[in-house]
Amino acid sequence: MDHDSLDELDQRLLQALQLDGRAPFSRIARDLGVSERTVARRYQRMRPRGLRIVGQPVVSRLGLTRWLLRVHCTPDAAGTIADALARRPDTSWVTLASGGTELYCALNARTADERNALLLDRLPRTPHVLSVSAHCMMRIFIGATSTWHSTRFRPQDAPAAVGSGADSAPPLSLDATDRVLFTELARDGRATLPELAAATGRSPSSVQRHLDRLRGEGALVLAVDFDPRLLGFHMATRIWLNVTPRHLRTVGEALATHPQIAFAAAITGASNLVASGIFRGPADLYDYVDRRIGRLPGIQGIETAPTLREVKRLAPAVP
Template sequence: MNAREVTVVGAGTFDALELGLLQALQLDGRAPLSRIARRLGTSERTVGRRYSRLRTLGLRVVGQPVPARLGMTRWLLRIHCAPDSAGSVAQALARRADTSWISLASGGTEVYCALTPSTPYERDVLLLERLPRTPRLVGVRAHCLLHLFTGVTSTWYADGIPFGPVHKGEGGEDDGSKDEGGVRVPAFGLPEDPEPLALDATDRALLAELAKDGRAGLPELATAISRSPSSIQRHLERLTTEGALGFSVDFAPRHLGYDLMTHLWLRVAPGEVPAVGRALADHPEIAFAAATTGSHNLVASGIFRSSHDLGRYLDHRIGPLPGIQAVETAPILREVKRLTTST
């Protein structure tokens, strides 16, 4: 796709510049518009106008803590309800601060919910007390996520806008860092099982503010948290480089012509789980992929233009993967909560 080509979908017309902007934000949600403009070969003013237009269509960049790095565990709940109660159950879950990605699937009788409780006590209260007492609830399956193969999840992908090869360091030598979409990503490694990162009051306040707006500027964050901009910068860099903070770009897939979102539950031979998980993470159709407990040991979320595309994906991308024993698909009928905000 070149800069003149356009994509026409339900929300309007998107050209390659806007798709490139979406991709750049997906690579680094806090990338300055000036940097994105340079990489896309246009002016900062033009990128600013396009960014403002996308914002009117619901574009958000949200800062999200990385649960595993903070000693927290993410759960995925599959809640089976009577047909006339799924909506109310989903809305009740959406009001909780520790839930995200709530959707209705399976003919409207199943609620999917990502849960990241801050303490085991809060998890137990929900799973062992509140949900069992909920009227018209048929059953609950709670799956503990063991390993995330994708990064901080996004709800869309914009394909066809290549950013070119990885750039070298300033001196022309490979310095071990990557340049993705004009964004320098420092080369650093974390221990395989690092100790949970301890957070202070400023860290927690910063995470709360970034959950509202991941692109909030340093002066704005400093005012909200009552700290100096230099202090905010230090805390932001620490959370990011330590792998405790990521940024998710929220933009409804339907705006880009992707009208079918689907949960995929895969049963994979145990020795093949890592390879299949990495393969799924490399597929542009997959926004989320993780190893999990339960009878299906891999779960993924895919985004497709149509049921025909889903069928082709299952036949040509999932079918050839090694060790696949079973696949269950559950198309999403309605999203109730995306990230931290109810729809």
């Protein structure tokens, strides 16, 4: 399918879903000025093309720490190692970049032992792994994952800094119903209350109370996943920035407002800010670096690494 076949109404539907992925079609139809049947038909038409609404946990609210791994491998082994990391339940996304010799991986760990089992034991002993660096995500300014969240159509009042207001809040305790809900919503963020009630063995009203608590406490967000290539964006790029400490928050918050950026976080390491951007092509990336990043204060260095393949994305992180 060519991106031109997505008309204005499709794009407005993506925007509405980004505001609230579980919004009733009746409300979306009223906001868009069309019939509920039209909205449902457009939504069902886009699903086979890759549209997903996915419930995602905010790891900081569940007592987890997210780490970003940079793994350098020999070219013949990078794909195999990426696939092995993707099969792990404690990784939420894995991408290949830099000529197929480097991969990036988000690891969610509750304890130092969980983290070290992979970083100090498994990966260093893996054949063809040349080096591993681990960067703790100290603050996420926007995005719970590395994927694209229809950023071109991000409404001004849509939530941006996922989990930023809850970074210092105590972890939210989960019961069995909460865990089942995370699992079901990771499959389909728009699963109906009767479907969720059947999966949890609870009443629809009880399920609704659990959902309201998880969303109200900032532990659950709904991500809109749609292939940006269908809208003409063909270059996903990881951007590593070295920012002076006094400007780190300013730059991170600025990136969160840029429509090209789907993910941005302050991290430990030589590059203290990392972002994921989506661009139409090399010229679009150049203009962004030149006109947007180049005008931000405190930028001391930048490294860009186009994504070659997304191996895993939008995976649940509930232990």
